[in-house]
Each structure stands twice: as C-alpha cells, then as structure tokens.
Amino acid sequence: MESNRYDKGIDVLQRMVSEETLNATVKKMEKFSPDMAKLIVEFPYGSLYSRPGLDLKQRSLLTIGAMIASGAAAQLDFHIQGALNAGLTPNEIVEAVMHCVSYAGFPKTLDAMFVVMKVFDERGITYEEA
Structure with a gap:
C-alpha cells in the first residue's frame, strides 16, 4: 500500500508543480532524509490530495x-x-x-x-x- 500511496503522491505532484520544483523539494529531501521525502509525498499527496470529493x-x-x-x-x-x-x-x-x-x-x-x-x-x- 505504501508504494501505491507514493506513486499516487508523485502523480499528483507532477500535475501541480514543475519537474524543477519537484526536484528542488522532494529530490533534495531524499538526499538528506529519504524517510522524510517519502512522508511528504505519501501523506499529503498520496493520501489526501488524491482523495475524491474535492x-x-x-x-x-x-x-x-x-x-x-x-x-x-x-x-x-x-x-x-x-x-x-x-x-x-x-x-x-x-x-x-x-x-x-x-x-x-x-x-x-x-x-x-x-x-x-x-x-x-x-x-x-x-x-x-x-
């Protein structure tokens, strides 16, 4: 399930921000703390932004x-x-x-x-x- 949430989160982020912005945040964080990078993709974008309703x-x-x-x-x-x-x-x-x-x-x-x-x-x- 976690992989699915990460993939959903990346999909949402790619629709919302440029590749440059994505790299400046997620990829930069991955180099410092892979766990934090995973959290900032999975939770808000993979779990919340990807929900139906809004x-x-x-x-x-x-x-x-x-x-x-x-x-x-x-x-x-x-x-x-x-x-x-x-x-x-x-x-x-x-x-x-x-x-x-x-x-x-x-x-x-x-x-x-x-x-x-x-x-x-x-x-x-x-x-x-x-």
Whole structure:
C-alpha cells in the first residue's frame, strides 16, 4: 500500500508543480532524509490530495488558507506554484490570501501576499485587481 500511496503522491505532484520544483523539494529531501521525502509525498499527496470529493483547485485554496493561518510562509511559494498549475487564477489566489486577513491577522497575511508577489514576478504574471 505504501508504494501505491507514493506513486499516487508523485502523480499528483507532477500535475501541480514543475519537474524543477519537484526536484528542488522532494529530490533534495531524499538526499538528506529519504524517510522524510517519502512522508511528504505519501501523506499529503498520496493520501489526501488524491482523495475524491474535492478537486486540486479546492484543495489548493484550503492549503493556502491553512498555511497562512499557521504562519508557514516558508512553504507557501511551493503551494502557490501548485495552485496556479492546478488552475487557480491569479485573482483567485490574491482573493484567497486577502480573505485570510480577518482570520489569520495582518502580519501572516502580508507575509503570504509578499510570497504571492514573488511567485507572480518569477512567473511573469501581471496581477490587476478586478
């Protein structure tokens, strides 16, 4: 079963992030801690993201909100990349981040918005408020 969860997780990740991003996270972690690399693929992506009931866009929105609320801005760029690749629009991402300000507070939300700005800049995405 574990191998199946790992394969499912890799499949989900390959749909959400570039090969370069995948290598910069999973492959890099494999060199340091193969067990941790296996966990970060199997659990969130092989067990949760691959479940029926929500699509990758919905799961990406939930992940962004949870990461902002928990103050996990260091991992947010990976998930913003994945959200864009899952089909979320730049406006949807910005709105999701803005929505968190009432629940997570200004400091965490501003940190997140700066991550969004960085990812958009790296990808050449021009954001214009609707």
